[in-house]
Amino acid sequence: MEEYNEGSSEEATLRPEPCLEHKAENYDDLEEELEFDPLLYTSLERYLPDNFINLSRLDKVPYLNQILLDYSPPSQRNHRHKHREYRQKIMSNYQPLHKVLYTMHPTNFFVPSFLKAISENTEQSFRSIMSEPSPGILTFQMLQPRFCDMMLEEVENFEKWIRETKFRIMRPNTMNKYGAVLDDFGLQTMLQEFMEDFIRPISTVLFTEVGGSTLDSHHGFVVEYGTDRDVDLGFHVDDAEVTLNVCLGKQFDGGELFFRGVRCEKHVNTETQPEEIFDYSHVGGNAILHCGRHRHGARATTSGRRTNLLIWCRRVQA
Numbered sequence: 001m002e003e004y005n006e007g008s009s010e011e012a013t014l015r016p017e018p019c020l021e022h023k024a025e026n027y028d029d030l031e032e033e034l035e036f037d038p039l040l041y042t043s044l045e046r047y048l049p050d051n052f053i054n055l056s057r058l059d060k061v062p063y064l065n066q067i068l069l070d071y072s073p074p075s076q077r078n079h080r081h082k083h084r085e086y087r088q089k090i091m092s093n094y095q096p097l098h099k100v101l102y103t104m105h106p107t108n109f110f111v112p113s114f115l116k117a118i119s120e121n122t123e124q125s126f127r128s129i130m131s132e133p134s135p136g137i138l139t140f141q142m143l144q145p146r147f148c149d150m151m152l153e154e155v156e157n158f159e160k161w162i163r164e165t166k167f168r169i170m171r172p173n174t175m176n177k178y179g180a181v182l183d184d185f186g187l188q189t190m191l192q193e194f195m196e197d198f199i200r201p202i203s204t205v206l207f208t209e210v211g212g213s214t215l216d217s218h219h220g221f222v223v224e225y226g227t228d229r230d231v232d233l234g235f236h237v238d239d240a241e242v243t244l245n246v247c248l249g250k251q252f253d254g255g256e257l258f259f260r261g262v263r264c265e266k267h268v269n270t271e272t273q274p275e276e277i278f279d280y281s282h283v284g285g286n287a288i289l290h291c292g293r294h295r296h297g298a299r300a301t302t303s304g305r306r307t308n309l310l311i312w313c314r315r316v317q318a
Ligand SMILES: O=C(O)CCC(=O)C(=O)O
Pocket: 223, 233, 238, 245, 257, 296, 297, 298, 308, 310
């Protein structure tokens, strides 16, 4: 496909009002080739001028790219481009260890009680498998031990490959020196399905007020703690509407999560009320689901190794 960079001289334009009778197309399957989030292409389609709106998707993409590039700040343009190249380089060289992880296999991944609750898809069925030890914090059994083991081995295999090839590894966020972004080495499609089919049904009914029904994208990663890894994690809020955090294992001491109440951006540093204090000890395979603005951190993992799978679930599309 043609590569459109910053230098193009022709300015792309949009119609001022969306064309409401136009049915926008889905771009998810083109993810790897797109410069931006596929949802942005879908959202923009209705604003395309007459001479573009009915073209094929592949003909619309360069035009949409140009518009998105024109409207994104230069620092972000370069970053997106670089990150896309980085992902593509990894994916064309890294050999997965457990191929089965790369497509969704619900009965291999999830415990039966969780699958049953999801298939019933009611608030009552979700509540029946969950505890809410503190308001807005839900815990439940979610992943099969075999899935957790395979994911740990896959991450280890990826990190070994990184070391051997001296490839650069991008860490999951600004707070971690260890861990890996699962979306960067091929798990993006599986984790998007994970979010859409196995988190969003729950957040739709239990996290409605923070946009739980409209989650449309995710950031999927693992964090690794131990005396030879990250030790603890400072007090923070997540860049997510809803966060799923599942402990993959294995043996460790410490590493408890501490929660200190939900805050909006403006009041993020205000005092904690006694009833907002809640501490949680991780258990392998078990999930904790909370809204991203629920302030939290993780205490020191004092021995062994703790690896957790995190899916920051977001809403990108306006
Ligand atoms: O260490 C943990 O389990 C929490 C990680 C976390 O809060 C995060 O990565 O946002």
